[in-house]
Amino acid sequence: MLVIGDDLTGSNATGARFARAGLRTVSVSGIERVPCAQGADVVVLNLGTRQYPAGRARELVREAVGAVTPVDLIAKRVDTTLRGNVGAEVDALLGVLEPGTRALVVPAFPDAGRTTVGGLHLVDGVPLAETSAARDPLTPVRASRVATILRQGTELPIAELPLDVVESGVDVLAGRLADTDAPLVVCDATTNAHLGTIAEAAAKVQQQWGTRWVSVDSGPFAVQLTAALGIGPGVHELPPVLAVVASITGTTQEQVLELEQMLRARFVDVALDGLDARVVADRVAAQLRPGVRVVGIRTSPPAPGERIDPATAERIPRVLAEAVSILLAEHRFGGLYATGGDMAEATTAALASDGFAIDAEVLPLAVAGRLVGGPHDGLPFATKGGLIGGRDAALACVEHLISVSAQRERGTAQ
Structure with a gap:
């Protein structure tokens, strides 16, 4: 795929997200350097047009489209505060792509405090026109409504899909996307889950009605859409990561939810009275199918006020470690992630591993490396304490494993 950016820093940040998703990503500045990216899954092309006159920005965007061919998806990377020639560059893209191509404008970046509600773009809950972006000395943003900002560079019809439609789910949203024929569609979003819903709905519309999309966003949505569309050499063949979560803390539950929202992880919930390794392994194996990147096991928390018997806790x-051993013996995985010190120790013991070769500290008290010894010697492994990290801590660990797995599959691992 091709990502067209208007600023080097933002372009590289978006490229890093694709790399963490396991896609070989090369970032270049200037159309003349595109040949350097030969063989990449994702070419991130920074045009540096944020402060250019709109006419020149249009010219460069049109040239960029022909610089990388063929591509399955084009993403127009925009600033998180929508500075620059946003409307003009999207207009230029639609003007040279095949007729019927539509732009899906999803500028929300929830992890960075950028959300879109009622068509208004917010920074930490403050309307864009009331933030420092409005006072930018070179590219001030005078409006908060996304459609108004786009309108400064295009006369094409613009549709807006509000948050309640997004929250209605994939099927309802897909229907609304299909019902409108506006070339530009702005979608509200306040969470990563919303980005996933929009991506799945867009993929459904493309599959059923043949609609071709251009992603217009600040990075996270394009990655979600790429995954939903199944884009990338080997994306379906890459072995999934197996995650095992024994911790029942609120922190861990939030981290697992983030894995489900961002990577569409499929977890099997294990009740405390259902601790049968063979049954658990079979349930997890039933989740394995092409395109699934993460499957896992997690312990169901006890009911409010209920105490866990010490023997059961032990x-x-x-x-769960025995279930992991069964799964690794019967299926192929690209990496293993364990949350909680007891879980990590039990897992390495069940796998007859002699140790753990540490390659990197993904974040404080979360490390990644490879199992040493035993039948799974060399398997990429990451572990983290149950109370460690913020909401995206488990995501960072699993994305690291996906990236390492992708490198190993290509024969480019260190």
Whole structure:
């Protein structure tokens, strides 16, 4: 795919997200350097047009489209505060792509405090026109409504899909996307889950009605859309990461939810009275299918006020570790992630591993490396304490494993 950016820093940040998703990504500045990216899954082309006159920005965008061919998806990377020639560059793209191509404008970047509600773009809850972006000395943003900002560079019809439609789910949203024929569609979003819903709906519309999309966003949505469309050499063949979560803390639950929202992880919930390793392994195996990048096991928390029997608490890691051993013996995985010190220790013991070769600290107290010894010697492995990190801590660990797995599959691992 091709990502067209207007600023080097933002372009590289978006490229890093694709790299973490396991795609070989090369970032270049200037159309003349595109040949350097030969063989990449994702070419991130920075045009540096944010402060250019609109006419010149249009010319460069049109040239960029022909610089990388063929591509399955084009993403127009825009600033998180929508500075620059946003409307003009999207207009230029639609003017040279095949008739019927539409722009899906999803500028929300929830992890950075950028959200879109009622068509208004917000920074930490403050309308864009009331933030420092409005006072930028070179590219001030005078409006908060996304459609108004786009209108400064295009006369094409613009549709807006509000948050309640997005929250209605993939099917409802896909229907609304299909019902409108506006070339530009702005979607509200306040969470990563919303980005995933929009991506799945757009993929459904493309599959059923043949609509071709251009992603217009600040980075995270394009990655979600790429995954939903199944784009990237080997994306379906890459072995999934197996995650095992024994911790039942609120922190861990939020981190697992982030894995589900961002990577569409499929977890099997194990009740405390259902600790049977063979049954658990079979349930996880049933989740394995092409395109699934993460499958996992997690312990169901006890009911409010219910206390866990100490013997049961001690047994949980051992049973889940035994299930992991069964799964690794019967199926192919690209990496293993374990949350909680007891879980990590029980897992390495169940796998008859002699140790753990540490390659990197993904974040404080979260490390990644490879198992040493035993039948799974060299398997990429990451572990983290149950109370460690913010909401995206588990995501960072699993994305690291996906990236390492992709490198190993291509024969480019260190």
